[in-house]
Amino acid sequence: MLLNLLTILFLAPFLVESSDSGFNDDVLGLIVFKAGLKDPEAKLISWNEDDDNPCKWVGVKCDPRTNRVSELVLDGFSLSGHIGRSLLRLQFLRILSLSKNNFNGTINPILAQIGNLRVIDLSENNLSGSIPDEIFRQCKSLRAISLAKNNLTGQIPNSFSSCSTLEGVNFSSNQLSGPLPSQIWSLTVLRSLDLSDNLLEGEIPQGIGSLYDLRAVSLRKNNFSWQLPEDIGGCLLLKSLDLGENSLSGGLPESIQKLSLCTFLSLSGNLFTEEVPDWIGDMRSLEVLDLSANKFSGQIPYSLGNLQFMKELNLSMNQFTGSLPESLANCINLLAIDVSQNLLTGNLPAWILKLGLRSVSFSGNKLSGSIKYPSLTSTAAASYQSLQFLDLSSNALSGEIPFVIGNFSSLQFLNMSGNSLIGAIPTSVGELRTTQFLDLSHNRLNGSIPSQIGGAVSLQELRLENNFLTGKIPIQVGKFSSLTSLILSQNNLTGPIPAAIANLSDLQLVDLSFNQLSGSLPKELTNLSRLLSFNISHNHLQGELPVGGFFNTIPLSSVSGNPSLCGSVVNHSCPAVHPKPIVLNPNSSSDSGGGSLSPNFRHKKTILSISALIAIGAAIFIVIGVVTVTVLNLHVRSSLSNSAAPLTLSTGDDFSHSPTSESNYGKLVMFSGDAEFVAGAHALLNKDCELGRGGFGAVYRTVLRDGRSVAIKKLNLSSLIKSQEDFEKEVSNLGKIRHHNLVVLEGYYWTPSLQLLINEYICSGSLYKHLHEGESKNCLSWQHRFNIILGTAKGLAHLHQLNIIHYNLKSTNVLIDRSGEPKVGDFSLARLLPMLDHYTLSSKIQSALGYMAPEFACRTVKITEKCDVYGFGVLTLEVVTGRRPVEYMEDDVVVLCDMVREALEAGRVEECVDGKLCGNFPAEEAIPVIKLGLICASQVPSNRPDMGEVVKILELIQCPSEGQEELE
Incomplete structure (x- = not known):
């Protein structure tokens, strides 16, 4: 048998062309195909060259009439290698499916020569190169082809349009580029087209309306631009249309309303403008409508209430105004609604929690009023049980958190941060047993953290920062066995840090800073092996920092503001425990000679003796020091006179010293x-x-x-x-x-x-020059400006890690090198000047007007790193807007921070971005950067983040795939 196999392998190239082989063509073709493969899981072990026919082999099907191979389906067999010519022997093959394997190399064009082939599926492999032109040029009976999820490059060949038998095409998730073939819509029997997740570009050509049998089209995640084809509504049988994440613009063509059978419509992530037309409500079959991340404006159409089959509605990240239409209460099948990041006003609709929704997101709007829930009827109870995701963050909601929040028994995500909620955290949060994310931060909540919160045993992230919470951290937090983030900073919490926190083995981020916590740190905290950050700064903690694990390298900024903490990190040694000193009674007589000195005299004599010894020792030490310094000075002067020339100083200035009275050196x-x-x-x-x-x-x-x-x-x-x-x-x-x-x-x-x-x-001068002076004025791209902001933040963060304050941050002290990178200069010069107080310092750096934190005007407030953070915030706004921190008009003085803050509150923040900025700017980056600048420039030092946190936020803004969060 081995000899036969070797003969087959040796003669394979010739046997393919031979008609005189003693083997059945199908057996021979498949055995040679197998010989060229790697089969690590031995899935093809049943393929035996001694068999007369292969119809019982795994993955092989035969036509019962002809007994010839008609289907070869080897999906997910972990095979690798090349697809060779041997398959040409399978001339009755109709279906070839080799998906979910590891085939590599290019696609063999000989596949087109298999005359009866109707289906080719090579998806989810490692194929590369371009799509062979021959596959479509010699197309005879091909009905469907899938090359999805490979590494194919180049353009879609023009011959593709000539394969008139094609019904299904999937080239998604490759790296195909260039425009669509000009005659693509000549494939009149086409039913499904998926070209998503490629690099295709240009205009979607007119003519798609002639494809009457078209059922599904996905051109998602490409670079298509211009407007939608006006005749797209001619595809009357179209059920799914996905054009998301392109650069399409303009309004929606009226013909779309003819797509009465369409159940899925996604136009998200484009540049569509104007208002959404009322006829959208005539598309009665819609189940999913996604218009998110565009520039739609105006009110949300009332006609959406006609879409009674709709399950998902996403209108987020647009510019919709007004309130959510009451008609949406008629959408009884709705499961998810997302209208976040718009300009919606009014109250949270009362019906929103009566529909049995699973996901609700209203974050980043201007909703006001209190949160109202339906009464606990049987219908409402069903609604409570269905809700899994609720995000009401970043609005203007007020009032208390309703106690019935605990009835949401299936809730996994709850975010009410960034509102004006008051009152205590309801004890019913302990009923949220499935909730993984709970964020009530940046509100006005008071009272203590209820001990019942320990019932929320599935919590992975708990955020309660920036409130007015008091009392102790409940020991019940130790029940959150899956907790990774615990953020309780900027409250008024008191008492010790519970030792139970040390049991949370998954903890990565802990922030308890800016509270009133006291006591010592539990030593068991060193057992937290996954800890990345543990910030306890600005509390009243005392005693020794834990030694070991994360705490051996904890940043100084994370423990600062606790003057009673000791350890190597804070550069404050802990007091040693010494045995009690031996105390001698000065009145007892130890004179063995029985002298007649009185006890008082003997005591004075002892004291004088000790003082004399100390004085003599000090005098000897001083004399030795004087002699040593004198010798060293003589040696230095001798060296200078022999080897150094005077340093030449030639300026136009008159120095304040006399040349004759000062050394030449x-x-x-x-x-x-x-x-x-x-x-x-x-x-x-x-x-x-x-x-x-x-x-x-x-x-x-x-x-x-x-x-x-x-x-x-x-x-x-x-x-x-x-x-x-x-x-x-x-x-x-x-x-x-x-x-x-x-x-x-x-x-x-x-x-x-x-x-x-x-x-x-630094050769390229200051940031001030690039922003405000000369030919380079305002000629900075958004990416360049962002890099300057990020680089400056990293420089300041490094200084603060070394416990160094800059004192004088401004655009003239940020220099730009030849590669465009920022370099912060003139840092910490004030440390050379011990006589400067707040007022003297502010007068000496008066050129920093507009960058100076309010603390400089208050004699009793300590100058800290937060002063630099304030200056950085102003600098950030200066870079984004291109305007000076303070500008003097004829009748007015414009303070940059105030101007930007007013624009943000009025919803016009994008207008603040420098109009002369070179190139376009991404609003999804610019707006969070502006908000971050305003936060850094807060009047209250405790509200400003640390520079290390600023760097992390900027990196998240730049890389949203890592978890971007909207800043407030």
């Missing part, structure tokens, strides 16, 4: 590279090389001996500078900071009356 320190400057016409501080002036001094450009340009900042506050020792210590610390988005401090120069900072030179 200053101390020049470079942290890396050459420490010598190029001599010549351009000296170190030449006025011709001045780059600019700021609150802390002028900046000049010069060149080092190794050819590198550097920027020299001459500090103009010498009388306030710390001592040389403190100055050098601070500057040396700043010189160690390295980050992609921070300007590098290269070195410094010191004399008592002149201090210079030597910085990395």
